[in-house]
Amino acid sequence: NAGVTQTPKFRILKIGQSMTLQCTQDMNHNYMYWYRQDPGMGLKLIYYSVGAGITDKGEVPNGYNVSRSTTEDFPLRLELAAPSQTSVYFCASSGGQREGSKLFFGSGTQLSVL
Amino acid sequence: GDSVTQMEGPVTLSEEAFLTINCTYTATGYPSLFWYVQYPGEGLQLLLKATKADDKGSNKGFEATYRKETTSFHLEKGSVQVSDSAVYFCALGGAGGGNKLTFGTGTQLKVEL
Numbered sequence: 001n002a003g004v005t006q007t008p009k010f011r012i013l014k015i016g017q018s019m020t021l022q023c024t025q026d027m028n029h030n031y032m033y034w035y036r037q038d039p040g041m042g043l044k045l046i047y048y049s050v051g052a053g054i055t056d057k058g059e060v061p062n063g064y065n066v067s068r069s070t071t072e073d074f075p076l077r078l079e080l081a082a083p084s085q086t087s088v089y090f091c092a093s094s095g096g097q098r099e100g101s102k103l104f105f106g107s108g109t110q111l112s113v114l
Numbered sequence: 115g116d117s118v119t120q121m122e123g124p125v126t127l128s129e130e131a132f133l134t135i136n137c138t139y140t141a142t143g144y145p146s147l148f149w150y151v152q153y154p155g156e157g158l159q160l161l162l163k164a165t166k167a168d169d170k171g172s173n174k175g176f177e178a179t180y181r182k183e184t185t186s187f188h189l190e191k192g193s194v195q196v197s198d199s200a201v202y203f204c205a206l207g208g209a210g211g212g213n214k215l216t217f218g219t220g221t222q223l224k225v226e227l
Contacts, residue, residue, distance in 0.1 A: 004157070031213045042118075042203065042219040043158075050213075058214070090157055094213050101213055103150075105157030 002026050006091050006106035013081040013113045021076040021109050023091030031094040032074040033103070034058075034066065036087040043090065049074055081113045116141045120204050120218035127194055127225050135189040135221045137178075137204035146207040147171075147180050147187040148215065153200045161189075161202070194225045 007022045025032065030051045035043040045058030049068040063085060065077040074093075078085060088110050092103040121136040139147065146165045150158040162171030167182035176191045187204060204218040 033214070035217075040219060043217040045214060048214060092157075096213060101207075102160045102163070103158070103215060105159070107155070107157045 004091055004093050004104050004106040006089075006109050008109060009107070010110045011112070013078075013111065015081060015083065015113060017081050018077070018079050019081070021078075021089055021091075021111075023074045023076070023106060024072050025074075025091075025093040025104070026072065027093060027095060027104065028071060029093035029095040029104070030071070031096070031101075032068065033092045033094075034064070034074070034076045035090045035092065036060065037090060037108075038087050046076065046089075078111075083113050085111065086113045087111060116145065116206055116216045118204050118206055118216055118218035120202075120221050123201075123220075123222035125221060125223050127223070129196055129225055129227055130193045131225075133189070133191040133194045133198075133223070135202055135204075135223070137187045137189065137218060139185050139187065139204070139206050141185075141206055141216075144182075147178070148205040148207070149176070149178055149187070149189050150203040150205060150217075151200045152203065152220070158203060194223070196225045196227060199223055199225045 004025045033048045034046040044060045047066040049055045091106045094101045094103050117140045148163045149161040151161045152158045162173040164171040164180035170179045178189045201220045201222045203220045205215045
């Protein structure tokens with residue numbers, strides 16, 4: 001039962017570097033999401049996708065890009081890393097068409113930008 | 115827009131104590147409401163949910179009732195255990211497309227022997 005798998009678990013970047021956070025799910029879910037979690041701030045939605053080839057911005061999309069070429073994969077790209085992007089990133093997926101279906105979360109990626 | 119307000123933590127209780135974590139929301143329409151739990155080093159897991167007014171969600175001894183008149187979804191447990199130590203997030207599912215959730219800031223619970 002893999003569920004939602006995120007890699008890497010930890011990463012340290014220098015300012016201006018780029019990287020891709022990987023996310024894959026094996027539940028054939030249409031919906032996928034990227035959230036960031038900052039201390040005391042809860043989770044903020046970065047980007048989401050309702051199916052392969054379709055992505056849309058969430059609450060805090062600046063500085064990030066996503067793609068959804070397959071149902072399984074939803075990578076998050078940071079092009080020019082900034083200290084403000086230091087956070088814990090969670091990928092999630094959901095299979096429900098109607099509102100309020102259960103989200104399945106990955107175990108997170110802790111990113112530090114120095 | 116939609117928003118969720120939770121009581122601030124950390125909340126520290128002795129084992130077998132009664133737990134209440136307050137959650138209120140602001141939303142248009144009739145959202146679904148959720149409690150998610152995050153154990154140390156892990157992602158969030160759904161704890162319980164309610165999809166309409168007066169519904170009660172329950173799981174693992176935790177309960178929460180969807181109160182439309184007070185726009186609240188308070189989490190309760192009659193007798194907490196050390197293993198309940200975690201961060202608890204209240205969330206709502208909005209009326210828009212994409213099945214997106216809006217989360218509260220989370221409440222850390224510490225249960226001591």
